[in-house]
Amino acid sequence: MTALKRLDAMLGVLDARHRRRSLLPRRGLDFASNDYLGLTGSPELAQAARQALDRGVPLGSGGSRLLRGNHAEHEALEAEAAIFFGSETALYMGGGFQANQAIFSTLPAAGDLVLHDALIHASAHEGLRLGRAQTLAFAHNDPANAERIIQDWRATNADGQIWIAFESIYSMEGDAAPIRDLSDLAVKYDAILVVDEAHATGVFGPQGRGMAHDLAAEVLTLHTCGKGLGVSGGLICGSKVLIETLVNRARPFIFATAPAPFSASMVRASLRLLQENDARLVATRDRISHAHRQARRIGIPAAALNSQIIPVVLADDAKTMRAASELQDAGFDVRGIRPPTVPRGTSRLRISITGNVSNDDISQLFQTLAEII
Numbered sequence: 001m002t003a004l005k006r007l008d009a010m011l012g013v014l015d016a017r018h019r020r021r022s023l024l025p026r027r028g029l030d031f032a033s034n035d036y037l038g039l040t041g042s043p044e045l046a047q048a049a050r051q052a053l054d055r056g057v058p059l060g061s062g063g064s065r066l067l068r069g070n071h072a073e074h075e076a077l078e079a080e081a082a083i084f085f086g087s088e089t090a091l092y093m094g095g096g097f098q099a100n101q102a103i104f105s106t107l108p109a110a111g112d113l114v115l116h117d118a119l120i121h122a123s124a125h126e127g128l129r130l131g132r133a134q135t136l137a138f139a140h141n142d143p144a145n146a147e148r149i150i151q152d153w154r155a156t157n158a159d160g161q162i163w164i165a166f167e168s169i170y171s172m173e174g175d176a177a178p179i180r181d182l183s184d185l186a187v188k189y190d191a192i193l194v195v196d197e198a199h200a201t202g203v204f205g206p207q208g209r210g211m212a213h214d215l216a217a218e219v220l221t222l223h224t225c226g227k228g229l230g231v232s233g234g235l236i237c238g239s240k241v242l243i244e245t246l247v248n249r250a251r252p253f254i255f256a257t258a259p260a261p262f263s264a265s266m267v268r269a270s271l272r273l274l275q276e277n278d279a280r281l282v283a284t285r286d287r288i289s290h291a292h293r294q295a296r297r298i299g300i301p302a303a304a305l306n307s308q309i310i311p312v313v314l315a316d317d318a319k320t321m322r323a324a325s326e327l328q329d330a331g332f333d334v335r336g337i338r339p340p341t342v343p344r345g346t347s348r349l350r351i352s353i354t355g356n357v358s359n360d361d362i363s364q365l366f367q368t369l370a371e372i373i
Helices: 002-016 043-054 065-069 072-085 094-107 122-130 143-154 179-188 239-247 261-276 279-297 317-329 359-372
Strands: 089-093 113-117 136-137 162-167 192-195 217-223 234-238 310-315 336-337 347-352
Touching: 043 113, 043 162, 043 261, 072 234, 072 261, 089 094, 089 122, 089 239, 094 122, 094 192, 094 234, 094 239, 113 347, 136 143, 136 317, 143 162, 162 179, 162 261, 162 336, 179 192, 234 239, 239 279, 279 310, 279 359, 310 317, 317 336, 317 347, 347 359
Parallel strands: 113 136, 113 162, 162 192, 192 217
Antiparallel strands: 089 234, 217 234, 310 347, 336 347
16 A cells, blocks of 8 residues: 555654664663653552542543543642642643643634744644644743743734743753743733643652742643652642633534543542652752762763753764663663754753652763763
8 A cells, every 4th residue: 555655654754763662661770751750659549549549539530521521530630720720710630731622723813923932842833733823933041032022012003912832841851941931921912821741740849739829910820640749640720710701612622521539539649749849859859869969970061950851862863862872781771862852953851850769879870871971
């Protein structure tokens, strides 16, 4: 068949460029996942799971939220999440990708502008592709460039709403957005901030609430539940009118089977853990500081040391994948990241400091990395 031959040829091209993806088993110590607090296999969540089952919380929802899929666990989670993250209300969805699709395909209207950071996540781009607003990118973490674009756009578009979209911690760079400056910009031009807190939730801010706190601007935040919180799903937090619009208009919400009530109960348990005991958060931040010290010791530039995500840019695709394979053979599960996930010429090792490793493990990783590269 012509289509099958064409697709096979495409896979061959990816092979030749060292860019073909494959599903790999877990190997060695976890320096690859987003389980930043080590909650996914924790005894605390295991106990919460047993208690939820004893309470009769269903393992599946059986339908969309607007049919019979809505459950008291969903509503309890949303109420608790709104309080925890400091928003008027919240909406629980099946995942962060689905949530970003819903936000950007539904809320910005024709005639609006979505001004987004150049490195914003693929899920946001997918939502923007489905939406009706004009989209423009500003240079990564550059509020001055964003303001110039707004001024140029506003000169010929007097009435449209401006939405400014960015990540608080970037998934591949590991750096933080200049949130206060972008908030000031939003206030100045009456824009709405859309902040993806996926990699900040559970790690940064008071009690791991993220970084978009006490901002003067109108803000909509996304907190994914499958990273620092250790479960699954995504929480969209914001004003009631924005959330109610998603409930009524967002196709990724309306036509999707609801997340399992059991998952909602587990996210509730994670949020309680963050509020009741800061031991995991303190340990997480200590591991990050230790990792930064070890990285500096072997010559990794300070610009790469901002968070639990440490990019080691090797540029060449083949070299990156060889280094990742050697680290895996040595017992460290570090993955190579290549285009199109990152810009061409910036292939890298993405080292993730998770809650599943010790400071000694981290020291050994960077010693081995120094020997490899």
